[in-house]
Amino acid sequence: MNVLLSVEGLEKSFKDKKVLHGISFEVHSGEIMAILGPNGAGKSTTIRSIMGILMPDEGSVIFHNHKGKGIPRNKIGYLPEERGLYKDVRVMDILLYLAELKDYPLDKAKQRAMEYLKKLDLEGKEHVKMEELSKGMAQKVQFISSIIHEPELLILDEPFSGLDPVSQEVLKTEIRNLAKSGTAILLSSHQMNLVEEMCDRVFMIQRGHKVIYGTLEDVKKQYANFKCTIHGKNDISLLEKIPEVVRVEQTDDTSILYLTKDVEAPKWLKTLPDEIVINELTLDRVSLHEIFIDIATDKNLLKDSERQSLEEVGGTNA
Incomplete structure (x- = not known):
């Protein structure tokens, strides 16, 4: 797979507190990569640095399909954990507005919007105001808004929040289809079962340090x-x-x-x-959930030799 995004040596401090310590990883076209960590570990700071919302103190974010400087925002789709679509605006209007902000042709945006509304069981809701939708429906509209402009990199922060099991399955299918079509997907979630089911590789942060980095198969073999x-x-x-x-x-x-x-x-x-x-x-x-808990709670139940073996495949440097 081609490397689409390179994050190299990110360092970030807020006042006297250092929150990122040399964070480095790559995201490949056509893969689903998980970025994991407990609350306060540095995930949001890393994501905001990739988005260009924050500037790191040190390090770089390189988008390999972009020759200009800075982050090509029209090439990135972002589903934030904090939902925030305008409540008093109709579904189609908000989708077309967000597509226009990404310089995406409106005729294509309307066609894609109608296709995804049908796929996500929202057919007939295009003229309904956001405030009239259920939480799950609004979540699906927000997902559509993040992919309406055909991004090359899609960042999903807790994408399954508020969805019932049926809707989760539908969304998982669409995320997999996007990856198959070549979209690079960076997924953050606390639902380890879904991460384990969907993701090709895993990157985990603890206290601003990289602690796991590798394919899910490598992590399972070496850690679990x-x-x-x-x-x-x-x-x-x-x-x-x-x-x-x-x-x-x-x-x-x-x-x-x-x-x-x-x-x-x-x-x-x-x-x-x-x-x-x-x-x-x-x-x-041992499941990815148990690995996450072991690291996040500092149980350190693994032997030192077992931790070392994971480092050798690109896993830990805590």
Whole structure:
């Protein structure tokens, strides 16, 4: 994939507080890349620097399809976390107005608006005022406004907020279609299950530092060890004696066994003692959600050697 956006060595301070420490990453055409981090980690500052809303103290933002200086705003689409379309304006009017601000032909904008209103189950709403729409409907209109001008880079900040499960599936389909057509997508969300389902690569910030950067496959292989969930009433001391078990977490009749790195799952299952009560058993890798919580809460449950292995694939420098 071609590199569309390069963020190189961003540094930013507000008064005496430094909020970005040498942030660097790339976004490729046709990929969906997640930018993650807990509240206050530096995501918004990074996004605003890319948008040209803030100027970093050090570092650069390079849009590779643009020869001029500065950020080509007509090439970027942005769905902010804080929604703000004019409430007393009709849907089609606001969409055409925003397309005009991006120097996009109005006849094409109207055609695209009608197509996406139909795709997102908003057909017949083009003459309705924004204030008359439900929260979910307004969210979908705001999404259309971010893509009406066919941007090459699309930045989505919590795009699924306020959407019911059916609408989430529709929006996920459209985001994937945009990526397939070549749009580079930078997605920020706290819904780790959706990130894990959709994104090709992950970039995570903690306290203004890069802590994870790589493909989702690399992150899962290098960071996420296997865990075994057993439903059944068992003594924790028995479970802790099982070979290659690092730690055990128990809640009522459910036990989660976290295993050592590079364990061979089929062979390990054969080591389970016969006296263990198993009503149900699942064996899978630690989820992106659990990785996020581990980093965001400073649990640091991974061994140093495991963290080092992720650094070697471009993962951490916290």
